[in-house]
Amino acid sequence: MERVAVLTMSFVEYSDFIQDGDVAIIYLNHNNVMPVKVQQGAQTQTRYGVIRHSTDLIGQRYGSKVTCSKGWVHVLHPTPELWTVALPHRTQILYTTDIAFITMMLELKPGSIVCESGTGSGSLSHAILRSIAPTGHLHTVEFHQQRAEKVAEEFTEHRVDHLVTVRNQDVCKDGFGVTGVADAVFLDIPSPWDAVRHAKAAMKKQGGRLCSFSPCIEQVQKTCEVLGDQGFEDISTTEVLLREHEVRTVSLPLPDFGPDPDTVGEAPPSAAPNHASITLKTTTLPREMPGHTGYLTFATKPRT
């Protein structure tokens, strides 16, 4: 677990230069980013041509432009937000808009002890780790063995394994594997109501915050009922929706009203039809946008 701080990239610490073994993010364009494990001698194929790690990446500064045979790309330092759009999906994942709200409403900060289930593809996990480092810890539970192993592997690759414990068990049956330690608990499972008592047990006796993410209102209903029965307070359900505005220049043509009798005498009417228009910078909304991800139910566990 020994590591030279600052010099090496990790998901919880910035570094300036790309090194062998780093995970870098190749930014192709707005909708297209890909993670790459930097390895001496390795190559990565992109639509703009090949990237040779030894020359194009290692020793370069994060944020540099890499020229390929058919264009160029930028190499970025990994962040949980970039990882969220780049990661290989093994499950449905949580996106940044929900993650941001969850992080604030769970009051995560350096030193927080957090329990999470299921780990899924690790999208939220990385964001939690970023917020609770360097002194916090994440206990995450994933009942799918292969997924649990895969995500643990990623944590090591991303140099955050010292901040997280992955447990391969059923949270509804076996709980989080810890008791009386958590400041916050997050649930993203099909039947969160079955895990509420385990969540309560995992939390500090002094209290803490809980969040449950569910796509369906029936799940919310059942969860809120159990939260109330278990003595949770300040139960509130919300939904956050992101709108992305596309900046563009539009041109609005002006109609031709024909010759104006008042000005007829002053200026001779132009022979060509008038194509006057007004150009302005504005924004448009996409024709379709994500209208629902899930309901976020928050609650406070009082002192017990």
Added chain:
Amino acid sequence: MADNGDDDYQYRIKEGDCVVLKRGEIFKAVQILPRKKVIFEKQWVFLDNAVGQLYGTTFEILSGGHLKPQELKQSAAAPDAMETGTDNRNIVDDGKSQKLTRDDIEALKEKGLKGQDIIQQLVDNHSTFGDKTEYSQYKYIKKKKKKYENTVMILKPSCRILAMMYHGREPGKICHLRYDTLAQMLTLANIHAGSKVLVFETCAGLVLGSIMERMGGYGSVIQMYPGGGPVRAGVESFGFPAHFHNMLHEFPICHVNALLAGTLDTTAKDPTADNTDEKPLGLAAEKEQNQPEAEEQGSPEEQNMETKTSDDAGQDVEKTEKDRLKEAKAQEKKMKLEEKQKRLAAAAALLEGKNADGLVIASRFHPCPVLLGLLKFLSPSRPFVVYSQYKEPLIECYKKLKERGGTINLRLTDTWLRHYQVLPDRTHPLLLMSGGGGYLLSGTTVAMDHSKPAGSKQAEEPPPKKQKLKDTEG
């Protein structure tokens, strides 16, 4: 982190603590000071009795404004097994269903009856209460509870609570920044322990405090401030431990040009430090508000002194005393100036490396020049986020950034926040939601492309074709 001894010590309310009072959805930040009267929800309260109690405790407000910790769980006692109706076909609004008059209720209050008992009286004296449906009865009691229940909860401040409080109480002071928008900012800017973050805000210090909370005392925050001094009222409300202030630096935005040009002299007598005292009128008011010293210098002590000594026979004593005071004050002023100078030098040193890890802007100023000026201090591959209450200035920023180059992944966004009532058979979105929580422009810095003239960036983002890209390593 051993949980031995009084492991509750840090969870107890102490004198001098900054706390948040809560009733229903109403919050108010106050400091616990002995015998200090605090007004909360049209009521005078003394917080002395809260000292030593645990955070999260609900207190009853007794007559005279004193607090008494509420017995646990007593509030959960709901009037059970009540008669209920099925519909309202026979309920007529004749205005006579409540047998208690206004005077009766006032009398009950005067007797010092608890809120819960008053509600019970209202229910008992309500002629058609039994005809109401179960849901309607619930609603009635809930409404009355809000009015008569005389309790207050004391909470430890946090970014969540303070952001909700400001949004509810004083949205104008924080440029109508809604708390979910603030949440997006902290995440989009990748705020975390150990980084070096630039902040420009005129949100009473709420944004600054939220960033400091997320950094947990690790790393550094440089507040770029306009006018005579940084606004930090909101930061005080967080009640951070003393060492958090070691990571906080400030730098006047009026020196940015000089710093960039390399002409900023941080060793000499700071010319602007003197200038700030005679700033144009517009800034004077702000300065007053910004600098707590101003108040201290202001007169209460001085006046006291004068009234005390005026009837004193020895005029000379008064004079020498005055001179001594004057000198002490001059000395103090000099020390303050030197301290300010030292802090300026420290902040300048942090900025000079032009290697900051993040930039957050949220102000009532036009964000465009601020963004273009401050981006220069960022390392490549670092996030930035700009808040504005209005969309148009961010469109302008977007346009300017495209012309300038050196940034990618630009996004102009806003979020909607919807709350739900979740109750058995009565689940629906709340009737009211916030109309707007402001807009964000976020992006990532990259190395500036010097080979190309600015403006030829049109080809930056080739039309996206959905094409599967493969990572072929090894």
